[in-house]
Amino acid sequence: MSLTNQSIGRVAEQFNVSPYTLRYYEKIGLLPPVSKDSGGRRVYSQRDIERLHFIKRAQRMHFSLKEIGELISLDKAQLVEKPQVQELVIEKLNDIEESLKDLKLLQNELTAMLSACLSSNEDDQCPIIEGIKETD
Incomplete structure (x- = not known):
């Protein structure tokens, strides 16, 4: 199964979360704005899937959503703020x-x-x- 251009339902199932959770991650900035198809349905790219893997792994490490947001921000910085x-x-x-x-x-x-x-x-x-x- 390709990891690119997946529907919200398929991604939600893959990560064992609800579509609401995925929309919430996008709303609070853990996920960048997700592309939409011509019908207005979210289409998740490889980059989105990789970010979701990061979020779920960090959650298993007991990082809160706020802390995960901080980690994502630090990862986006020019130099990683060790x-x-x-x-x-x-x-x-x-x-x-x-x-x-x-x-x-x-x-x-x-x-x-x-x-x-x-x-x-x-x-x-x-x-x-x-x-x-x-x-x-």
Whole structure:
């Protein structure tokens, strides 16, 4: 299948997004204005497809749409602004590190709740439900 001159429906299916999402990316500037055929339907070029691959890959790396926009802007600059790109990545790594800590705490908490549940009597309150009800 050719990656050029694809309809919005085909591109949406290929990237597992809605046509609305593709129009939104264009509206907020993540995608440049997409060409239209004589009937006014969007036609995605190879360049558009490559940009969408970049967006989806960056999303898998947990970059926000705003951060992806910044990366695209930096990529378009005459000289790649390495310090700015590095700063974005350092911030993302710090965010991921915090998320990993939070997930580890959650894992420990759920493991303790499950263990308490497995060792409780049938007549006891459910330790999992009770644990979720607890406030910090």
